[in-house]
Amino acid sequence: MSWKLTKKLKETHLAPLANTFSRSSSQSTITPDADHKSPTVSGTQTPNSQSTTTSNGSDAQGIVASEAMMSPPVAPARSGILILTLQEGRGFSLPPGAEAAFQRPSHGNSMSTGSFAGSFMGGNSARPGSNQTHQGSYRPSSAATSGGSTINSVPSTHGRYSSKYLPYALVDFDKQQVFVNAVSGSPENPVWPGESTQYKFDVGRSTELNLSLYVRNPSAPPNAGRQHDIFIGTCRITPTFREDAQPGADQQPPSSSDSKSKKEKPAIKATTGNGTVVAGVQWHDVQYGTGAIRLGVKFVENRQRSLKIEDFDLLKVVGKGSFGKVMQVVKKDTQRIYALKTIRKQHIISRSEVAHTLAERSVLAQINNPFIVPLKFSFQSPEKLYLVLAFVNGGELFHHLQKEQRFDINRSRFYAAELLCALECLHGFGVIYRDLKPENILVDYVGHIALCDFGLCKLDMKDEDKTNTFCGTPEYLAPELLHGQGYTKAVDWWTLGVLLYEMLTGLPPFYDENTNEMYRKILAEPLHFPGPEIVPPAARDLLTKLLNRDATLRLGSNGASEIKAHPFFHSIDWRKLLDRKYEPSFKPNVLDERDTANFDKEFTSEAPSDSYVEGPMLSQTMQQQFAGWSYNRPVEGLGDAGGSIVQSNAFNQR
Numbered sequence: 001m002s003w004k005l006t007k008k009l010k011e012t013h014l015a016p017l018a019n020t021f022s023r024s025s026s027q028s029t030i031t032p033d034a035d036h037k038s039p040t041v042s043g044t045q046t047p048n049s050q051s052t053t054t055s056n057g058s059d060a061q062g063i064v065a066s067e068a069m070m071s072p073p074v075a076p077a078r079s080g081i082l083i084l085t086l087q088e089g090r091g092f093s094l095p096p097g098a099e100a101a102f103q104r105p106s107h108g109n110s111m112s113t114g115s116f117a118g119s120f121m122g123g124n125s126a127r128p129g130s131n132q133t134h135q136g137s138y139r140p141s142s143a144a145t146s147g148g149s150t151i152n153s154v155p156s157t158h159g160r161y162s163s164k165y166l167p168y169a170l171v172d173f174d175k176q177q178v179f180v181n182a183v184s185g186s187p188e189n190p191v192w193p194g195e196s197t198q199y200k201f202d203v204g205r206s207t208e209l210n211l212s213l214y215v216r217n218p219s220a221p222p223n224a225g226r227q228h229d230i231f232i233g234t235c236r237i238t239p240t241f242r243e244d245a246q247p248g249a250d251q252q253p254p255s256s257s258d259s260k261s262k263k264e265k266p267a268i269k270a271t272t273g274n275g276t277v278v279a280g281v282q283w284h285d286v287q288y289g290t291g292a293i294r295l296g297v298k299f300v301e302n303r304q305r306s307l308k309i310e311d312f313d314l315l316k317v318v319g320k321g322s323f324g325k326v327m328q329v330v331k332k333d334t335q336r337i338y339a340l341k342t343i344r345k346q347h348i349i350s351r352s353e354v355a356h357t358l359a360e361r362s363v364l365a366q367i368n369n370p371f372i373v374p375l376k377f378s379f380q381s382p383e384k385l386y387l388v389l390a391f392v393n394g395g396e397l398f399h400h401l402q403k404e405q406r407f408d409i410n411r412s413r414f415y416a417a418e419l420l421c422a423l424e425c426l427h428g429f430g431v432i433y434r435d436l437k438p439e440n441i442l443v444d445y446v447g448h449i450a451l452c453d454f455g456l457c458k459l460d461m462k463d464e465d466k467t468n469t470f471c472g473t474p475e476y477l478a479p480e481l482l483h484g485q486g487y488t489k490a491v492d493w494w495t496l497g498v499l500l501y502e503m504l505t506g507l508p509p510f511y512d513e514n515t516n517e518m519y520r521k522i523l524a525e526p527l528h529f530p531g532p533e534i535v536p537p538a539a540r541d542l543l544t545k546l547l548n549r550d551a552t553l554r555l556g557s558n559g560a561s562e563i564k565a566h567p568f569f570h571s572i573d574w575r576k577l578l579d580r581k582y583e584p585s586f587k588p589n590v591l592d593e594r595d596t597a598n599f600d601k602e603f604t605s606e607a608p609s610d611s612y613v614e615g616p617m618l619s620q621t622m623q624q625q626f627a628g629w630s631y632n633r634p635v636e637g638l639g640d641a642g643g644s645i646v647q648s649n650a651f652n653q654r
């Protein structure tokens with residue numbers, strides 16, 4: 001049996017270490033197996049191991065500003081649907097250096113000219129209308145001033161472009177992500193489908209709409225997927241979640257001079273090709289690139305009753321947990337793809353897991369963090385509880401780690417930094433996560449991470465508060481948990497250290513096939529490191545400090561900012577990171593939002609069904625525990641601001 005399969009066997013009780021700690025029935029545990037190979041390691045931890053990296057000016061990079069930059073509570077949005085149309089772009093350009101990709105002979109395609117402008121030109125694909133939609137007075141912001149290169153310097157009068165090399169937009173709203181390809185125009189001035197194709201997003205809370213713009217790289221090796229696509233800019237919009245939001249005066253495309261200075265353009269009434277007047281269409285500047293993009297954004301309020309399973313089509317099974325399965329589903333009205341987590345009430349009652357399950361729902365419903373999977377809706381039937389989550393389809397970090405054995409230092413640092421922000425946010429709300437591990441971390445389309453599975457969260461914890469429940473996953477258990485003398489939020493910093501170690505080396509630091517031996521190692525074994533080519537000095541120093549067995553001395557015990565200030569993270573601008581402005585070096589290979597190639601075939605080959613539950617009906621008293629579970633309108637969005645999540649108050653009673 002593979003390690004992966006074994007890791008999925010949850011609720012196997014921990015082998016006893018000693019009788020010195022008490023266990024609750026809420027253990028989420030695994031039994032490791034023989035396939036789990038030992039890493040090649042050398043060297044031993046020394047308390048004085050020094051980093052050669054120098055410390056940086058932490059404040060300049062937003063380290064201690066994290067509380068401040070956490071946005072104030074987002075005003076509650078009415079639930080509804082956001083309707084997006086993509087119209088056209090003007091003045092796009094390649095980032096400096098990227099033009100080289102268009103000058104080399106391509107792999108397996110028929111690029112004929114040496115210039116990247118020529119490289120965009122398709123041999124025989126005439127593009128009807130490609131020259132007509134982008135005439136007019138608009139002058140794109142100068143590529144020279146922003147350091148970009150013009151994508152297409154060829155007059156478009158006779159241009160014929162291979163649609164393969166027209167830009168595409170990756171639209172992200174609350175982690176509902178869709179690709180939208182330009183259909184005509186030129187690489188510099190692409191044209192999208194406009195009003196003919198509407199993209200609908202379910203709105204549960206006030207969040208931004210993000211568009212990332214890319215062009216395919218003609219120099220990419222065959223079957224490279226999106227990994228080599230060239231990022232040409234981004235656009236961030238804060239929609240008005242009001243049906244009555246009135247469009248403003250007609251608007252001309254921004255000129256090069258005002259495209260830098262004006263962030264938001266007034267709403268406009270735009271005229272489509274066939275003369276229809278469209279409300280809410282406006283130009284938005286492209287950031288981290290050049291030019292502007294014209295979009296239509298409209299909000300329609302939802303007066304729908306609460307949801308039921310019949311509102312979804314079930315597409316694929318993507319995972320299984322202790323209490324049910326997770327399926328990829330499509331919501332019939334908006335056609336948006338979601339992950340539907342089903343939980344059998346009887347299972348959680350018989351295993352005394354009701355409180356944990358309610359905690360998971362409470363945390364997910366209230367936290368608004370870019371690195372935590374958002375909950376869209378929750379509903380119930382007499383037998384089951386359902387959570388509707390954004391479908392994050394790049395797969396589990398575990399899947400990628402298993403495939404690649406280990407990650408390089410930059411990729412490991414990037415994931416660790418995003419997770420640090422997610423954990424910091426949870427701690428800010430008095431929540432201990434307690435179950436950090438690669439299986440609970442998903443990678444999204446773009447390559448950012450999203451923490452899922454909040455079934456082991458402990459709520460309402462102040463900094464100094466201790467809790468005693470024995471739970472977690474053996475490889476990741478902190479020593480103080482094994483000692484059974486109570487633990488604080490600092491357990492999450494231990495697990496962050498374990499995870500970083502596993503990403504860099506391929507295995508958790510104290511791994512052993514024998515669980516008791518693993519516990520012994522966690523409590524007493526010196527920390528071993530491979531050579532500096534795998535764990536460089538700064539990483540080694542950070543790991544040593546995160547994996548400090550004394551929780552009171554562990555880095556992070558005085559707050560996340562002391563981890564952020566460590567030299568290992570000196571290159572990170574935390575504000576930029578939280579804004580998801582770092583372009584991940586790894587993009588999972590996904591074709592579109594329905595693609596499940598990154599999930600285990602063991603699950604995806606199974607026929608999706610909302611299985612019938614046999615057995616006696618639950619009593620009224622039992623059912624009452626789940627009152628308030630259903631959720632299809634936002635509670636006060638807490639954003640990243642402070643506060644505390646208290647379970648019972650968090651529910652929207654319905």
Ligand SMILES: Nc1ncnc2c1ncn2[C@@H]1O[C@H](COP(=O)(O)OP(=O)(O)OP(=O)(O)O)[C@@H](O)[C@H]1O
Nearest residue numbers: 010319320321322323326339389390391392452453
């Ligand atoms: N939002 C999501 N998008 C895509 N896949 C998901 C999502 N949520 C969960 N999954 C997949 O389903 C698997 C099981 O989900 P999850 O860990 O939440 O279930 P669980 O019952 O709480 O599991 P556990 O027994 O580990 O507590 C995940 O490991 C992941 O592969």
